[in-house]
Amino acid sequence: MTQRPVLLVTGASAGIGAATARMAATRGYDLVLTYNTDIAGAEAVAADARAAGARAVIVQADVADPAQIAGLFAAVDAKFGRLDALVNNAGVVDVAVRVTEMTHDRLRRLFDINVIGAILVAKEAVLRMQAQGGGAIVNISSVAALLGSANQYVDYAASKAAIDIFTKGLSDEVAAQNIRVNAIRPGLIETEIHAKGGQPDRAQRLAHLVPMQRTGSAEEVAEAILYLLSDAASYVTGAILDVSGGR
Secondary structure, X not given: OOOOOEEEEOOOOOXXXXXXXXXXXXXXXXXXXXXXXXXXXXXHHHHHHHHOOOOEEEEEOOOOOHHHHHHHHHHHHHHOOOOOEEEEOOOOOOOOXXXXXXXXXXXXXXXXXXXXXXXXXXXXXXXXXXXXXOEEEEEEOOOHHHHOOOOOOHHHHHHHHHHHHHHHHHHHHHHHHOEEEEEEEEOOEOOOHHHHOOOOOHHHHHHHHOOOOOOEOXXXXXXXXXXXHOHHHOOOOOOEEXXXXXX
């Protein structure tokens, strides 16, 4: 079994998940990386992690499917036999529409991935962390949870607000078991998620709304995530850190 701490990053093939995985590899973590459809992206991240000295395992897992979550954790158990940290990052956004245009299928898919999937992944991580005496979880929320994203992504914003309160509730449940649970709320970050929502120029177009007058990078978010996972944050739990340029 590995002597390096083991970190699971969901949604690790691009964006914040990929940046976190690459950075974690240089900070002494071994990695379990999930992807849903972008195997090439996941393989590229894993190759960079291995070049930095990490063991890196790739697992295809749609977190909307409980059976695939079970398969993911079976792989964690088989490959490493422990789990020290989780970055609960997998998430989706849909095309920008008003609430009056949203369908049940759209809402079901988004909440299955962004909320129910995240909770079930955290559940499995906590079970393993309890058995080994501790661990750390960082959930990825969004500043949208504070802003509401009217006329664009009210459903996405609502799903991330659910992650905020889930973070607080879970952190209280497991604090006495040496498991810390925190969240990051990224703001306008240059990642592929904007293109997936049909607005590839969205971050740059809205950058003027940010007090710092610029977008952020996935690496800037990753730095905050790795701080919350680290021993430097040993007395931090139930916290939500905005990485948003002041927005």
